Amino acid sequence: MSDYILRAAAKDEQVRAFISYNKDTVQKAREIHDTSPVASAALGRTLIVASLMSAMLKNDSDLITIQIKGDGPIRGIVVVADNKSNVKGYVYNPDVSLPLNSLGKLDVGGAIGKGSLTVIKDLGLKTPYLGQTELVTSEIAEDFTYYFTTSEQIPSAVALGVLVDTDTSIKHAGGFIIQVMPGCEEITLSTLERNISKMKSITTLFDEGNTPEDILKTIFDSIPYTIYETQKTDFRCNCSKERVEKAFISIGIKDLQDILEKDKKAELNCHFCNKNYVFDEEHIKKLISDVGCELR
């Protein structure tokens, strides 16, 4: 199955559910950034949560940026998602290699270390919404549970999983976010809690052949629910020569002249998709003259 997200709700929207399968997305990220298994898991989990959160966006130009900063060897993760559920992201250090943790799992918490989680939502308003919380376990799912509950004040259950195969390719990836709105009946809440606590890990469920639809059924069980939307999701970068040019010009005419004199060319790299953009002498001269004209 290719990657997709389901948006569902129950009890007159008192419960909202988002569930996704993201194997191709995480595999693409692994290939682009040549991530080690633990870095694939850390970046993958962040891409999954961004993809799930993108299904909450309403307007075409809405964007979500997630920044994780920690004192562990990975140092940081940046992921961006748009309203069409295109996600892109990178880790500061893709080569981290750590022993498995005490549970025999990839040590994402150790790779990230202590730090903070920042969510920036650009919803077309004057100032973007910004929420920041401390990392709780640095395993990412628990950190988002804490973020939603404290920063957005929406009690949530978050599961994110990346199963890395023995050849370091991605075998399965996916996750869910279940949110309860104010006024949700106690019985619904306790049923959901019981169902979720009985579940196996999401990657085990995928590995046993379950689809997101099957897992949703397990989460709700006796609670009637409706699937409202199925949305495709993918790793996709929207960088272009024009966008990179804009960023390059923004360093200022003096720095452009310095580069022209010293190096005669410039090479800019897109952190998200690793694509290189080369500006030769002629091109830089043209940019300087264009900027000069605008200043006059």
Ligand SMILES: [Zn+2]
């Ligand atoms: Zn790019």
